[in-house]
Amino acid sequence: MEYHQFGSSDNSSPPGENKITIPPGMKRIVPFVLYSILLLLVFILLIVTGIKFSQLNKEITDVKVQLEKISDGRKTSSASSDPNTAEEVYFKKLIPVRGTCREGWVSFQRSCYLLSKTAVTWGKAEEQCQTHRGHLVVLNNVEELDYLSKIVEVQHSYWIGLVERAAEGHWSWVDGTDFNSTPLFWDKGQPDDWDLSENGEDCGQLHPTAKRKRKLWNDADCNLPYHYICETRG
Numbered sequence: 001m002e003y004h005q006f007g008s009s010d011n012s013s014p015p016g017e018n019k020i021t022i023p024p025g026m027k028r029i030v031p032f033v034l035y036s037i038l039l040l041l042v043f044i045l046l047i048v049t050g051i052k053f054s055q056l057n058k059e060i061t062d063v064k065v066q067l068e069k070i071s072d073g074r075k076t077s078s079a080s081s082d083p084n085t086a087e088e089v090y091f092k093k094l095i096p097v098r099g100t101c102r103e104g105w106v107s108f109q110r111s112c113y114l115l116s117k118t119a120v121t122w123g124k125a126e127e128q129c130q131t132h133r134g135h136l137v138v139l140n141n142v143e144e145l146d147y148l149s150k151i152v153e154v155q156h157s158y159w160i161g162l163v164e165r166a167a168e169g170h171w172s173w174v175d176g177t178d179f180n181s182t183p184l185f186w187d188k189g190q191p192d193d194w195d196l197s198e199n200g201e202d203c204g205q206l207h208p209t210a211k212r213k214r215k216l217w218n219d220a221d222c223n224l225p226y227h228y229i230c231e232t233r234g
């Protein structure tokens, strides 16, 4: 009997129409189950969105940290690790004394210095200093820099014994003094290896100033002519 009913209904019903009898108990359960599945899907969707959002948040935080590091790096390289560097320290002109140094040279602590009257390339300047058995000046401490700042012509740039020989970012002193053992006095935004010039900027100099103050460092194109300062150990 049941078999017959099933068979006949199968023949008469259009495809898609379901005449399978569902027990009344099940009829109440089906919407509940569907509703539960829907809730579960919404729940999963919320979790996935939450995870994605927290990942995005973490990435944004990471980017922020990186940006701060870069900005700090810039500050460090321009202001340097030395607290004196970025300060504006003003001086009065000092009349230098010859002391025990040879004619035309001036004395400070245990060194003699020559301030050039002419402007030449960095290489030529170091060559000149070597003919006097010296080197371009090596700035060992702030006292030496401040002494020179008091006696130079403020409007001139002066080559110093600072050079980037091997690779970009690897500065060294011409006399072999460990670069990491001396304080840094880079001017704001320097060294910038300003790439407008074909040769880049791999030689150190003292920046010119309008007023007499502590002369800060700049990296410049080694092939340009500037005044220079030689140093010999007295």
Ligand SMILES: [Ca+2]
Binding pocket: 111, 137, 138, 139, 140, 144, 231
């Ligand atoms: Ca020195």
Ligand SMILES: [Ca+2]
Binding pocket: 164, 168, 169, 193, 200, 201, 202, 219
């Ligand atoms: Ca450079």
Ligand SMILES: [Ca+2]
Binding pocket: 190, 191, 192, 193, 194, 201, 218, 219, 220
């Ligand atoms: Ca520069």
